[in-house]
Amino acid sequence: MLNLVIIGCGAVSQELHAPALVELEFRKKISVIGLYDPNIDELNKLRPQFVNAVALSSLDDLSKFNVDLALIASPPKFHAEQAIACLNAGVSVLCEKPMATTIAEANNMLAAAGSKGAGLLAVGHIRRFFPAAQFIRQCICTKYFGALVNFTICECTKFAWPAKSPAFFQRNSGGGVLLDMGIHTLDLLHWWLGTPESISYQDDAMGGIEINCILRIKYRDTQGEVRLSWDYDAGFIYTFHFDQASLSWCPYHPTSIRIIFANLGYEIAGEIGTSNKLIINQLPLSIVNYNQYFIEEWLNLIGAIYDRRPLVSPGSEAIAALSTIDYCYRNRELLIAPWFSTIEVETARRLSRE
Amino acid sequence: MKIAIVGAAGFLGSRSVEYLTLGHGIKTRPIVRKYSDLARLSRFTVDWRIADAMHESELTKAFDGCDFVIHSIMGDNKSIACCARPAYNAAQAVGIKKIIYISSAAIYDQLQGSEANESARIRRSRLGQYSSAKLQAEQEFMSLSSRGSVKVVALRPSIIIGPRSHWIAEPTKQLLTGKVFLADGGVGWCNCIYVDNLIDIALLACHCDTLGSEVFNVDDNRNLTWMQYYEHLATHLGISHQDIQAVPPPPPERSRFRSTRLFKFLSSCTPPLVKLALRKSALIRHRADDFHHNHSNEGSLINPIIAALHITPWQLSTVKLRESLVYKPTVDLDESFRRSIGWLRFAGIL
Numbered sequence: 001m002l003n004l005v006i007i008g009c010g011a012v013s014q015e016l017h018a019p020a021l022v023e024l025e026f027r028k029k030i031s032v033i034g035l036y037d038p039n040i041d042e043l044n045k046l047r048p049q050f051v052n053a054v055a056l057s058s059l060d061d062l063s064k065f066n067v068d069l070a071l072i073a074s075p076p077k078f079h080a081e082q083a084i085a086c087l088n089a090g091v092s093v094l095c096e097k098p099m100a101t102t103i104a105e106a107n108n109m110l111a112a113a114g115s116k117g118a119g120l121l122a123v124g125h126i127r128r129f130f131p132a133a134q135f136i137r138q139c140i141c142t143k144y145f146g147a148l149v150n151f152t153i154c155e156c157t158k159f160a161w162p163a164k165s166p167a168f169f170q171r172n173s174g175g176g177v178l179l180d181m182g183i184h185t186l187d188l189l190h191w192w193l194g195t196p197e198s199i200s201y202q203d204d205a206m207g208g209i210e211i212n213c214i215l216r217i218k219y220r221d222t223q224g225e226v227r228l229s230w231d232y233d234a235g236f237i238y239t240f241h242f243d244q245a246s247l248s249w250c251p252y253h254p255t256s257i258r259i260i261f262a263n264l265g266y267e268i269a270g271e272i273g274t275s276n277k278l279i280i281n282q283l284p285l286s287i288v289n290y291n292q293y294f295i296e297e298w299l300n301l302i303g304a305i306y307d308r309r310p311l312v313s314p315g316s317e318a319i320a321a322l323s324t325i326d327y328c329y330r331n332r333e334l335l336i337a338p339w340f341s342t343i344e345v346e347t348a349r350r351l352s353r354e
Numbered sequence: 355m356k357i358a359i360v361g362a363a364g365f366l367g368s369r370s371v372e373y374l375t376l377g378h379g380i381k382t383r384p385i386v387r388k389y390s391d392l393a394r395l396s397r398f399t400v401d402w403r404i405a406d407a408m409h410e411s412e413l414t415k416a417f418d419g420c421d422f423v424i425h426s427i428m429g430d431n432k433s434i435a436c437c438a439r440p441a442y443n444a445a446q447a448v449g450i451k452k453i454i455y456i457s458s459a460a461i462y463d464q465l466q467g468s469e470a471n472e473s474a475r476i477r478r479s480r481l482g483q484y485s486s487a488k489l490q491a492e493q494e495f496m497s498l499s500s501r502g503s504v505k506v507v508a509l510r511p512s513i514i515i516g517p518r519s520h521w522i523a524e525p526t527k528q529l530l531t532g533k534v535f536l537a538d539g540g541v542g543w544c545n546c547i548y549v550d551n552l553i554d555i556a557l558l559a560c561h562c563d564t565l566g567s568e569v570f571n572v573d574d575n576r577n578l579t580w581m582q583y584y585e586h587l588a589t590h591l592g593i594s595h596q597d598i599q600a601v602p603p604p605p606p607e608r609s610r611f612r613s614t615r616l617f618k619f620l621s622s623c624t625p626p627l628v629k630l631a632l633r634k635s636a637l638i639r640h641r642a643d644d645f646h647h648n649h650s651n652e653g654s655l656i657n658p659i660i661a662a663l664h665i666t667p668w669q670l671s672t673v674k675l676r677e678s679l680v681y682k683p684t685v686d687l688d689e690s691f692r693r694s695i696g697w698l699r700f701a702g703i704l
Contacts, residue, residue, distance in 0.1 A: 154702065156701075156702065158393070159390055159393030159394075160390060163388075163389040163390045165389060166389050166402075168389070168392075168393070169389070169392045169393065169395075169396035170396075171399070176396065205397055206375075206376070206397050206398050207397075207398050207399040208395075208396045208398045208399055208400070209396050209397065210397070211394060211396065211397055212700075227702065229701075230393045231393070231394055231701070232518070232700075232701035232702070234701060234702040234703070337517070337696070337700060338693065338696025338697065338700055339517040339693035339694065339696050339697050339700075340376065341377055341550075343376070343377055344372075344373070344377045347377070347379065348376055351375075351376075351398065351399075
């Protein structure tokens, strides 16, 4: 059984990881022995679920315990520092996305993970564990429905996450909707399609962070558009147009897929999965909901520690999406709101350059 | 000059932050209830505060350092009704010069005449719950200002249109799906105002040092019926408005009887289980409910409240506004629709 500490006890830990970790404790895979969060109120919310865990006053306390694993779910600006402290102490890390707020920080994390005696570094790109995402990857790689002609991705919803701090909205956190939601999207695109040839990027940050953005991305053989928003509700839909079919998927439904067969006038909508062995790992057949994929994420890391199984989302791959985001921020253009007056546009341009 | 905006996460509040920052270079202090409400405001470097609009001490800290307050909260009727005192006391404690309270023309909803002016006699007992709550807050603000040092200007808009407005998004969805139902053919007045024009009026009220505590109707004076509003919108969208259907006007009996003291007394004396049984009884099922049932389609706005709006008999009089504040709308109707539809495209609704 591996000893685990939770670093950052806010909403992500409470809502997404805690149920999975409780289940893994029950299965005697792990034991949560420590909780760390400077906000004691948030830390105390996890105590009833992990009664054997002690409250750590600092990450220096890691050396006092026999820690094998750490969940880093603090605000992104702390990820690098905390992950490096864990990795250097020989602790394997599941770092929530984004793995860092800058490429330099991410490189430092990878360097720490690569040093002798360091722990493993996995990044919480949970969507890679979804059967639908794995199926899309297979469709693209094998050209099962022919070549991918183009794609559109829309992840647009009013911000409703029960944020426990203003970290989401502060410029020194590294970014806005692109860094928070787009990191998932771009990680999947890298996983599915590799490195893009060119990207044009617009967002609406005017001295603060972006809450709307549009990316137009070209690959060697295909191209697509990604729209992200914390501002309005236009839903979550990935649509891929292949030569012989169109495939659409909502990323909050890990197994639901809709396929429209070109020129036939038929479509099929249903659940996707493999009959006896799933694509990435040997997953239990009882997977029924979104949260259970967090169990699989942890099992993947535990398997990598015990059996040297490959990580589904290693830090070395997760940095690619961060690199794209870094490129976008460095090459950003202002996304002009069509309801702005002339003077508003002028001021917006000035503020966006500051 | 710094303006605190209570309710800054809403449609009017968030546009106020945006418009004042970009269009006027005015510093704002958005005040919201929870961190997640900061999303839309965080595009700018703004000096936000988290505060509950019902808590005087939180508002006092949040108002400190500001000159004016624009107060535009959403929420349940109880919160709306009770929002005045904490805000007023907080403003007085930190020396705010003026509060601009965004009231509502809904307080005229029982008016039978053809014109609604600020001196119209309104009985709160005859109003619906929302209208009553807005009027209670407005009256309390005015009462407090008569005894205190902070002036209050209450603005009474009816239909506020603009980017992110429900009154743009929903009619557009109805027009796009061909499911437009207007009570009595939409012959009632659509007293609309473009959001930027409303904020301009709030600014005028802030700047006018000679203006005491006053109440103003605010409207763009477009003289539009609801049918004409939909026709204009359809024209700007480039789609047909031939599918607009007239449905019968809503029955007035329900609102009248339900607003009487007798109904309220009987209601307060009736045990909950009896109420439930009565509600389920076909004998007393309300005609308004039948109306809703018979004429509501998916995506349609035709519930009794909306239907009552479609037959609004009065136009908001803005004589006082034009004379006292020398106000003239800066954004005309075509431009209002152009900008609003720009938002629809931006948000992928079109």
